[in-house]
Amino acid sequence: MAVNPDTFRDALAQWPSGVTVVTTLADGKWHGMTASSFSSVSADPPLVSVCLLKGIYTHDLIATSGVFGINILAADQTELGKRFAGMIPDITDRFDGVDCHTSETGVPLFDHALAWIDCRVIFEYEGGDHTIFVGEVLDAGNPRKSAPLLYHSRSWGQFADQLPEKAxxxxxxxxxxxxxxxxxxxxxxxxxxxxxxxxxxxxxxxxxxxxxxxxxxxxxxxxxxxxxxxxxxxxxxxxxxxxxxxxxxxxxxxxxxxxxxxxxxxxxxxxxxxxxxxxxxxxxxxxxxxxxxxxxxxxxxxxxxxxxxxxxxxxxxxxxxxxxxxxxxxxxxxxxxxxxxxxxxxxxxxxxxxxxxxxxxxxxxxxxxxxxx
The missing domain is CATH 3.20.20.70 (Aldolase class I)
Structure with a gap:
């Protein structure tokens, strides 16, 4: 008996994750979307993966271009996460005002992300209604050291504060x-x-x-x-x-x-x-x-x-x-x-x-x- 889809989604919503903006390059133009389905795969060789819903625009662009970037967001970058999730409709150019640079593949990498990872797609796997893109890491950087942005139960947040035992x-x-x-x-x-x-x-x-x-x-x-x-x-x-x-x-x-x-x-x-x-x-x-x-x-x-x-x-x-x-x-x-x-x-x-x-x-x-x- 198959699980109820709503129950399944509610159960997955209880898993807290970091927040990334996945970027790519197509026809000389930058594209990006917010995603939490990112994971490390291997340290040697350095590999990561991202799972994207089939049919969305960024999925098709990455499948065609064969390159993508991962930008891990900090706790103070909720607005950036919402922007690339399409939750701020007044913004037509999602990259407007976002400081970016490029490295090996030419995809946009955020200057002020907690970390960025520049990748070339080496494997694609079917994952139901998603495609699992496995990327070879060509370059990476850690621009900031700060608390990460988290996503849990359809809400944005950060780690709870912990007071010191002594001061x-x-x-x-x-x-x-x-x-x-x-x-x-x-x-x-x-x-x-x-x-x-x-x-x-x-x-x-x-x-x-x-x-x-x-x-x-x-x-x-x-x-x-x-x-x-x-x-x-x-x-x-x-x-x-x-x-x-x-x-x-x-x-x-x-x-x-x-x-x-x-x-x-x-x-x-x-x-x-x-x-x-x-x-x-x-x-x-x-x-x-x-x-x-x-x-x-x-x-x-x-x-x-x-x-x-x-x-x-x-x-x-x-x-x-x-x-x-x-x-x-x-x-x-x-x-x-x-x-x-x-x-x-x-x-x-x-x-x-x-x-x-x-x-x-x-x-x-x-x-x-x-x-x-």
Whole structure:
């Protein structure tokens, strides 16, 4: 007894898969369609397959041309997947605005895909109402390192966020305050360190907008012996690729902790998410850290987005000194999320209250809400 077709389709819909755009070339023109029925076949020789419904336009073009490309989409490329699936009817030229290049076969390959694979068809197999095209891989590339776009139960999505089991908090404000005011805060710094909060760890500071400072830091890293680097202006919305390039080079250059600093208060949860997902993957095994501002009430929202994006180090300041996100706030957030910070929030709050009472630095620190105490 044959299975019910609707039941069969519903069952297959429960299998999650990546999303690709299959491209080809015919009569000098580029063509492409979204497909999830892609698979690796062999590593030696390198072979892949794609299954396409008989009768659709791209199927016939590949059968005729004997070449195809596979473009594996990233989590932020849903619009691209829908475009090549014909789900955006206003778009007549699917390749309009899509940065592409060609390699061995001449098929279009996406510059900003997670990966692309250039193939020549060597086998065709009947597969019911589909044809299984097996392609010999002639060239391949990995332009990006990021989370993949997924398709499940007729919906687009991505991997669920997984919070870290532990994260570290450093206070970079108290030493700056001591320097600016000339008030001796050594007792407070000692108490904060005893509470498990690192106090102004040694670091190298570079500007993501100035490649020369990045190169100088890398050149000096071995001699300086400092493994932590702070990358300024790291959330500039117009400099995504430049920040990724700088962070990657710093990690490869020997820095084991790269802290992205929201110098100009550019960050919001969307930018934090997009920037950190790419950075944290690229710089592993180096630690990804952030130094966030608490502007427009976005401090904790940005911190949560950072925790979901691979960050395990937070640079903060007691009482939100200097506009930074408050040490107490971040510790509270981690406590609520069952993330071990290895630090005592009540003890950190006591240090903050001590600073509030210090007449030499009056007004430098804002008392935290009573619900946090």
């Amino acid at each position: 570290a908090v450093a206070d970079v404000g108290i030493t700056r305050l001591e320097t600016e005011t000339g008030v001796d805060l050594s007792a407070d710094k000692a108490a904060l360190a005893a509470a498990g909060v690192a106090v102004s760890p040694a670091e190298v500071v570079v500007d993501s907008r100035d490649p020369a400072t990045v190169e100088a830091a890398i050149a000096a890293q071995a001699n300086v012996g400092i493994d932590r680097v702070v990358l300024l202006h790291a959330f500039d919305p117009d400099r995504h690729d430049a920040v990724l390039f700088a962070a990657s080079n710093l990690a490869r250059g020997g820095f084991t902790e790269v802290v992205l600093d929201d110098t100009a208060a550019d960050a919001n949860p969307l930018i934090v998410r997009q920037r950190l997902v790419d950075v944290s993957v690229r710089i592993k095994p180096s630690v990804t850290g952030v130094c966030l501002r608490d502007h427009a009430g976005l401090g904790l929202a940005n911190a949560l987005a950072a925790l979901k994006s691979g960050v395990t180090q937070f640079d903060t300041a007691l009482g939100g000194m200097g506009g930074l996100i408050a040490t107490e706030d971040v510790l509270y957030l981690m406590e609520m999320l069952n993330i071990s910070a290895g630090a005592s929030r009540p003890a950190a709050v006591e240090v903050a209250q001590s600073l509030v009472r210090n007449p030499g630095i009056a007004g430098a620190i804002e008392p935290r809400p009573t619900w946090m105490l």
